[in-house]
Amino acid sequence: MQLKNDLLLRAARGEAVERTPVWLMRQAGRILPEYRAVRNRLSGFIELAQTPELAAEVTIQPVDILDVDAAIIFSDILVIPEAMGLPYEMVEKRGPRFPETVQTAEDIGRLRIADAESDLGYVLEAIRLVKRELNGRVPLIGFAGAPWTIFAYMVEGSGSKTFSKAKRMLYNQPTLAHALLDMITESTIGYLQAQVRAGADLVQVFDSWAGLLSPAQYATFALPYLGRICDALPEVPVTLFAKGAFFARTELAQLNCRTIGLDWTMDPVESRRLVGPDKTLQGNLDPCVLYGSFEEIRQQTRHMLKAFGPQRHIANLGHGVYPDIDPEKVKCFVDAVKEESTRLQGVA
Numbered sequence: 001m002q003l004k005n006d007l008l009l010r011a012a013r014g015e016a017v018e019r020t021p022v023w024l025m026r027q028a029g030r031i032l033p034e035y036r037a038v039r040n041r042l043s044g045f046i047e048l049a050q051t052p053e054l055a056a057e058v059t060i061q062p063v064d065i066l067d068v069d070a071a072i073i074f075s076d077i078l079v080i081p082e083a084m085g086l087p088y089e090m091v092e093k094r095g096p097r098f099p100e101t102v103q104t105a106e107d108i109g110r111l112r113i114a115d116a117e118s119d120l121g122y123v124l125e126a127i128r129l130v131k132r133e134l135n136g137r138v139p140l141i142g143f144a145g146a147p148w149t150i151f152a153y154m155v156e157g158s159g160s161k162t163f164s165k166a167k168r169m170l171y172n173q174p175t176l177a178h179a180l181l182d183m184i185t186e187s188t189i190g191y192l193q194a195q196v197r198a199g200a201d202l203v204q205v206f207d208s209w210a211g212l213l214s215p216a217q218y219a220t221f222a223l224p225y226l227g228r229i230c231d232a233l234p235e236v237p238v239t240l241f242a243k244g245a246f247f248a249r250t251e252l253a254q255l256n257c258r259t260i261g262l263d264w265t266m267d268p269v270e271s272r273r274l275v276g277p278d279k280t281l282q283g284n285l286d287p288c289v290l291y292g293s294f295e296e297i298r299q300q301t302r303h304m305l306k307a308f309g310p311q312r313h314i315a316n317l318g319h320g321v322y323p324d325i326d327p328e329k330v331k332c333f334v335d336a337v338k339e340e341s342t343r344l345q346g347v348a
């Protein structure tokens, strides 16, 4: 199927674009009243994610309502631990929780490498439905959590400011930690490959807790596993988003990915220098800018676009959009990227 709007894929591959493509991390689910209307018909997030027809519907909502240049499949990074034998709950207003966690070699022995087709077939079915319903309007982004971030939840058991139980295992039981990271990596590779077979045009790996590790720990416990994932996906562009890992930009750029995601603390010009000319950069407006006035959003967006330049950039926020942002402000950001980047193309 030929895509009608392939700006995102061209930008990711480093091909020329006539304007900067734009989408938002967490665009599906957090902000739209139309999402809440669908979700309120069910028991909660997990049931929605496991119902392919409805997951497909909420995946496409931001394309219809916000006019973004990509859809991202509605799911969660925590489906991987569940598929490995460690189920999670989503506690209203508090986030995910694992009733059982991984602490010992015996705990790891009870886990299995996820089989995407049998354990995560509901995500793959949702991807096939989205592809059919999008009918080539925009590309579909598949995703997974990075091994370190998934490990952090499986050991810690929930979100945490420090993830100190998870970090403790890296220091005190490194062999055990590597065994678990290896299983997560194998599961994730099979899962992302299955997403690509089902129709994902591009995949993003979210390392949301990268910034908790020291540079040395990141080099030992994160980068090699990210490298394996990139090498296993030659058919599609891969985006690595390692939040807070300002210290690892040069090393991330050595991996076989097309795009490096930046959070809002990372300067675009400095990042380009560290990453070199051969990668696309994604990001990185501070999500809190969207609490500002329409004029402020336009001005900050224009400033960001100038700093990145008109090519090899995918506009986004520096992290997921916050749940209490007015969808009109999100639309303002999307429109501002389109209009301002078109204008800047003429200038450059």
Ligand SMILES: Cc1c2[nH]c(c1CCC(=O)O)Cc1[nH]c(c(CCC(=O)O)c1C)Cc1[nH]c(c(CCC(=O)O)c1C)Cc1[nH]c(c(C)c1CCC(=O)O)C2
Binding pocket: 024, 025, 026, 027, 028, 029, 030, 039, 044, 045, 072, 073, 074, 075, 076, 077, 078, 090, 094, 095, 096, 143, 159, 206, 208, 320
């Ligand atoms: C760390 C992480 C998680 N999940 C995810 C990450 C990495 C990105 C990041 O750092 O923000 C990724 C994710 N989660 C979800 C998506 C869907 C696609 C998208 O909109 O980008 C994506 C890409 C749906 C979701 N995942 C979750 C919801 C809210 C559930 C609900 O509807 O009640 C949605 C729509 C729940 C979730 N899932 C997670 C948390 C901490 C929470 C609770 C708080 C929150 O809302 O973010 C784990």
